[in-house]
Amino acid sequence: MNNVLAALGRYVLYVCQETGDTLVLLVQCLKDSRHALEHPRRILAQVKRAGNDTLLIASGIGLFIGMVVSLQVGNVLRVARIEGVLSKAVAHSIVRELGPVITALLLAGRVGASIAAEIGTMQVNEEIDALHTLGISPTRFLAMPRFLACVIALPLLSVYASLVGIAGGAVIANIHFATGWQAYFDAVWQTLDFFEIRMNLTKSILFGGIVAIVACQRGFRARGGAEGVGRAITSAVVTSFICIVICDFFVTRLML
Amino acid sequence: MTAAPGGRCDIRAIDVNKSFGSYHVLRDLCMEVFHGETFVILGASGSGKSVLLKHLAGLLSPDSGRIEILGKDINSLAGEELLALRRRIGMVFQSGALFNSLTVAENVALALEEHRLHSPQRIKEIVSEKLSLVRMEHARDLVPEQISGGMKKRVAVARTLALEPEIILFDEPTLGLDPLMARNVDDLILDLKERVRLTSVVVTHDLASAFLVADRIGMLHEGRIIAAAPPDEFRRIEDEVIQRFIGTGSTWRR
Numbered sequence: 001m002n003n004v005l006a007a008l009g010r011y012v013l014y015v016c017q018e019t020g021d022t023l024v025l026l027v028q029c030l031k032d033s034r035h036a037l038e039h040p041r042r043i044l045a046q047v048k049r050a051g052n053d054t055l056l057i058a059s060g061i062g063l064f065i066g067m068v069v070s071l072q073v074g075n076v077l078r079v080a081r082i083e084g085v086l087s088k089a090v091a092h093s094i095v096r097e098l099g100p101v102i103t104a105l106l107l108a109g110r111v112g113a114s115i116a117a118e119i120g121t122m123q124v125n126e127e128i129d130a131l132h133t134l135g136i137s138p139t140r141f142l143a144m145p146r147f148l149a150c151v152i153a154l155p156l157l158s159v160y161a162s163l164v165g166i167a168g169g170a171v172i173a174n175i176h177f178a179t180g181w182q183a184y185f186d187a188v189w190q191t192l193d194f195f196e197i198r199m200n201l202t203k204s205i206l207f208g209g210i211v212a213i214v215a216c217q218r219g220f221r222a223r224g225g226a227e228g229v230g231r232a233i234t235s236a237v238v239t240s241f242i243c244i245v246i247c248d249f250f251v252t253r254l255m256l
Numbered sequence: 257m258t259a260a261p262g263g264r265c266d267i268r269a270i271d272v273n274k275s276f277g278s279y280h281v282l283r284d285l286c287m288e289v290f291h292g293e294t295f296v297i298l299g300a301s302g303s304g305k306s307v308l309l310k311h312l313a314g315l316l317s318p319d320s321g322r323i324e325i326l327g328k329d330i331n332s333l334a335g336e337e338l339l340a341l342r343r344r345i346g347m348v349f350q351s352g353a354l355f356n357s358l359t360v361a362e363n364v365a366l367a368l369e370e371h372r373l374h375s376p377q378r379i380k381e382i383v384s385e386k387l388s389l390v391r392m393e394h395a396r397d398l399v400p401e402q403i404s405g406g407m408k409k410r411v412a413v414a415r416t417l418a419l420e421p422e423i424i425l426f427d428e429p430t431l432g433l434d435p436l437m438a439r440n441v442d443d444l445i446l447d448l449k450e451r452v453r454l455t456s457v458v459v460t461h462d463l464a465s466a467f468l469v470a471d472r473i474g475m476l477h478e479g480r481i482i483a484a485a486p487p488d489e490f491r492r493i494e495d496e497v498i499q500r501f502i503g504t505g506s507t508w509r510r
Contacts, residue, residue, distance in 0.1 A: 038372075122355075125351065125353060125356070126349045126350075126351060126353040127353050127355055127356075129310070129313075129315050129347075129349065129353065130347070130349060130353040130354075130355075130412075132313075132314070132315055132342060133313050133315070133342055133345065133346065133347040133416075134342070134343070134366065134367040134370075134415070134416075134419065135339045135340065135342045135343035135371065135419070136366070136367060136370050136371075137339060141370065
């Protein structure tokens with residue numbers, strides 16, 4: 001029993017320490033953001049990388065998620081004989097929830113993992129120590145550009161994936177439920193007001209920040225060669241997933 | 257410790273202690289390094305030489321004790337002040353620690369560009385100058401994985417010199433190099449001593465290298481500098497640990 005309690009205590013301490021480290025890194029990145037315009041190309045390069053790594057997959061996933069949502073919701077609505085509101089239901093669920101969450105998970109898997117790998121490798125190869133001895137802040141040089149890039153790139157990707165998802169939903173709505181293209185898109189544009197877009201953008205900005213900060217923190221904490229880098233990558237992806245889902249609930253609760 | 261040469265003290269460690277878990281690496285360690293001298297720290301593998309060097313570079317903080325670099329307590333500084341002091345201390349890592357995604361020239365230019373110390377044209381000139389100093393001008397467009405271990409260390413020296421530090425710390429500069437390349441790196445340290453007059457601390461367990469480059473040699477044993485003296489005096493110190501260490505080294509080299 002004592003051993004179980006001791007293990008639980010150690011785990012709680014570990015989680016508190018990691019959370020504290022991540023928050024300190026977040027504050028440091030926000031502070032360092034005032035230097036962002038000194039090296040704009042560095043941030044642009046990271047935005048490009050995030051876009052290149054995820055755009056194609058975001059298109060595919062967005063399309064199929066839209067089709068699945070349309071199919072599932074359409075079947076339920078058909079029972080109640082209200083297929084006419086299918087487009088609204090698809091637009092709501094994709095723009096408010098699935099668009100930002102799915103693209104954030106995708107960003108965590110592709111870009112977050114690669115950030116953790118890159119910084120983790122630099123850490124175990126003493127490159128981070130070398131930056132310190134050159135008087136260069138690793139937070140300003142490595143973390144801040146990646147943080148800003150994810151905060152910029154994820155909203156763009158999320159809006160894009162949401163539009164692709166709505167288009168995917170339209171295909172199913174027409175083929176299976178014969179809603180008509182014009183009627184579908186008219187209803188979608190009526191649904192997409194400022195509130196919907198604001199919820200999409202707020203979530204994706206927050207999720208982008210989470211992915212970057214968690215990945216950088218795990219990279220900086222990597223120890224013990226290749227194995228340590230591997231652990232950092234896994235931890236970055238899993239932690240990002242958990243944080244995104246929890247954050248999604250609280251943002252939705254606050255905004256509704 | 258034997259008497260050290262006079263003059264300005266650039267590095268002073270006072271009663272430094274450091275433990276990792278139950279492993280007590282540094283125990284009430286005291287040392288002084290004077291302006292312009294090359295101080296070599298000898299010690300067996302695992303004796304804490306690299307840990308000591310990281311304390312001098314401000315990369316690790318002691319559990320207790322004080323480290324003064326260029327008159328400032330490095331562990332009391334933070335943020336911009338710490339970064340500013342670190343720019344005055346260069347460190348050449350065991351592996352070179354070059355940035356793998358950058359070319360040799362970009363590695364050397366990085367700190368100058370980041371701190372915006374000079375115009376882009378002047379930075380190019382400085383990069384060429386420093387690479388010439390370490391005889392690596394020909395490799396400026398190669399990436400670190402395309403050059404040998406010895407060349408990486410030379411580039412790491414050039415990168416460190418680009419900021420014109422007042423102190424340079426070498427962590428096992430000849431480790432993993434063949435004897436010819438090791439002497440090549442020693443020549444580079446001697447050359448720098450001659451031409452740049454830096455205060456240097458060299459951590460090594462390579463005796464040939466130590467006796468060649470040192471103005472003074474210190475022996476790190478059980479977490480303390482147990483003796484420090486110019487090379488000729490150091491050989492004559494009647495201490496079992498030192499004599500055993502030097503003796504083993506001579507036998508090995510023969």
